[in-house]
Amino acid sequence: MDNARIDKIIEKHHGEASSLIQVLLDIQSEHHWLPKAALKRVSEKLRVPLTQIQHIATFYKAFSLVPKGRHEVHVCVGTACHVRGASRILDTLQELTGIKPGETDLELKFSLETVNCLGCCALGPVLEIDGKTHGKMTTAETADVLKNYQ
Amino acid sequence: MSEIIFEIDGKEVKAKAGMTILEAARSVGIKIPTLCHHEALEPFGSCRLCTVEVDVRSWTSLVASCVYPVAQNIVVRTRSAKVDRIRKMILELYLAHAPDSFELQDMAQEYGADKNRFEKEASFCIHCGLCVRYCNEVKQKNAVGFVDRGSRKEICFIPEIAAQECWDCKECFPLCPTEALQAAFVLSQALYTPQK
Ligand code: SF4
Ligand code: FES
Numbered sequence: 532m533d534n535a536r537i538d539k540i541i542e543k544h545h546g547e548a549s550s551l552i553q554v555l556l557d558i559q560s561e562h563h564w565l566p567k568a569a570l571k572r573v574s575e576k577l578r579v580p581l582t583q584i585q586h587i588a589t590f591y592k593a594f595s596l597v598p599k600g601r602h603e604v605h606v607c608v609g610t611a612c613h614v615r616g617a618s619r620i621l622d623t624l625q626e627l628t629g630i631k632p633g634e635t636d637l638e639l640k641f642s643l644e645t646v647n648c649l650g651c652c653a654l655g656p657v658l659e660i661d662g663k664t665h666g667k668m669t670t671a672e673t674a675d676v677l678k679n680y681q
Numbered sequence: 682m683s684e685i686i687f688e689i690d691g692k693e694v695k696a697k698a699g700m701t702i703l704e705a706a707r708s709v710g711i712k713i714p715t716l717c718h719h720e721a722l723e724p725f726g727s728c729r730l731c732t733v734e735v736d737v738r739s740w741t742s743l744v745a746s747c748v749y750p751v752a753q754n755i756v757v758r759t760r761s762a763k764v765d766r767i768r769k770m771i772l773e774l775y776l777a778h779a780p781d782s783f784e785l786q787d788m789a790q791e792y793g794a795d796k797n798r799f800e801k802e803a804s805f806c807i808h809c810g811l812c813v814r815y816c817n818e819v820k821q822k823n824a825v826g827f828v829d830r831g832s833r834k835e836i837c838f839i840p841e842i843a844a845q846e847c848w849d850c851k852e853c854f855p856l857c858p859t860e861a862l863q864a865a866f867v868l869s870q871a872l873y874t875p876q877k
Contacts, residue, residue: 581823581839582827
């Protein structure tokens with residue numbers, strides 16, 4: 532991510548230090564992770580010490596300091612989804628992508644993450660890819676859905 | 682100038698509005714143990730060793746004296762069975778993280794804390810924040826900060842800043858009650874070779 536783009540995002544938030552989290556969220560959603568150079572730029576521009584930015588970036592799970600895949604796969608393993616077979620879905624995903632929850636594959640295609648409730652238990656087992664919800668999943672459907680992401 | 686009159690350990694104490702119980706107590710020579718408090722820094726209230734009992738209109742509560750402002754007619758007890766028990770517990774928990782800290786051991790003796798009560802989990806840092814706040818508030822270099830949260834929280838140097846600032850400063854070293862800070866510094870130093 533280049534500095535010009537980061538500066539744009541900062542401008543959008545009027546360069547206010549109080550918008551730090553919003554700025555970081557914007558960078559995260561565009562770039563999928565927060566490179567150190569980006570944090571440094573934000574630190575200089577908003578005049579917030581890097582130590583504080585580092586604290587916030589490591590505090591919230593929404594931020595990642597390591598590269599993430601182009602597609603973020605969230606599998607719900609909450610109670611309702613668990614009962615409806617979330618572990619089978621998770622197994623299928625692990626097999627197809629070759630990664631475990633919390634990991635990213637070498638081609639930076641997928642990042643896999645488990646979550647504890649996506650708020651739509653009636654659709655369980657639920658899978659979310661790049662913010663799009665896929666409900667009532669079966670192992671076969673999971674494989675089909677994954678094929679749509681490059 | 683509003684003067685506030687209240688009681689600490691049965692003694693009448695006069696203080697200025699805005700002072701904390703800890704400041705008022707120290708001004709009349711009453712000792713309250715502290716770990717995270719430092720005169721030059723903003724109160725932080727993280728260690729809870731300065732916990733005291735306060736009666737406000739005959740309602741008793743436990744408060745951290747380093748952040749609790751004095752008020753008219755309150756009654757403060759700096760030692761009581763309950764306060765001592767709390768301090769003992771806090772010390773025992775800290776000692777599980779930093780069993781060899783002299784500062785903790787001295788206090789443990791006073792409160793009868795057993796350093797072997799809890800299983801050791803030697804992370805050394807007890808999150809008092811003295812190093813982080815000193816670097817931020819006094820030196821304004823921000824070379825060291827906290828990362829992560831909960832049980833995984835720890836201090837972390839920013840290597841680029843530390844490489845420039847820390848060599849000639851190191852003023853935070855003696856502040857650390859557990860020497861975790863020095864260990865972290867030496868580790869960062871070992872991991873980081875400045876780019877030429
Ligand atoms: S390293 Fe030492 S001074 Fe810094 S927060 Fe931990 S215990 Fe406190
Ligand atoms: S001295 Fe009051 S909480 Fe640490």
